[in-house]
Amino acid sequence: MRRAAAGLVLAAMELCAGERAPVTVFFAFEQEPPAVVFDAMRAEIQRLYSAVPLKFDWIRMQEAPEAGVLGEIVSVRFHGNCSLGGVPPLPDERGTLAWTSVTDGIVQLFSEVNCDRVRAAVYLALWGGERKRAQERLGVALGRVVAHEAYHIYWRTLKHAAGGVARHSLMPAELVAEKADLHPEDRAAQPKDQRD
Ligand SMILES: [Zn+2]
Secondary structure, eight states: OOOOOOSOOOOEEOOSSSSOOOEEEEEEESSOOOHHHHHHHHHHHHHHHTTTTOOEEEEEGGGOOTTOEESOEEEEEEESOOOOSSSOOOOOOSOOSEEEEEETTEEEEEEEEEHHHHHHHHHHHOOGGGGGGHHHHHHHHHHHHHHHHHHHHHTTOOOOOSSBTTSSSOOHHHHHOSOOOBOHHHHTOOOOOOOO
């Protein structure tokens, strides 16, 4: 889904040295998730990108430093309910789990995640005893969804990988699978700057 970019703009400065600065994730939740969901999400995206290697720092949008940050930026807004702790979600028709802004064919820094769709997909994909760890599994699934959008932003590409979390669409079973990875071919890719 394509949307016009608007809102938060922060300057990103490249490091002079060959070392990659961490990617800063500026985030905002419509409804604050439980810590177990948030922690599992951060751990999963970190695990997925460890092979690149790439680290992620998470900063709330309202705490963004005025001077900006070093390195690449990803901005993520989480809409809806990012928890499986209350009433089980109703089945949601298949739809977009998340999307990243594209303007004039150029990938922007802004992603939106539909937590209601992700939580419905995760809940329906879990069975029996697996649902005891539903919050943690939701966090892992959200980590995979954000990793997918970060892939578009970091590599400035609208393309998708042949496999892994950067595939065109993530199925519910892939959101809750014990194993997930970036596609091996994509790990070695270098960021391309289309903003100049
Ligand atoms: Zn995509």
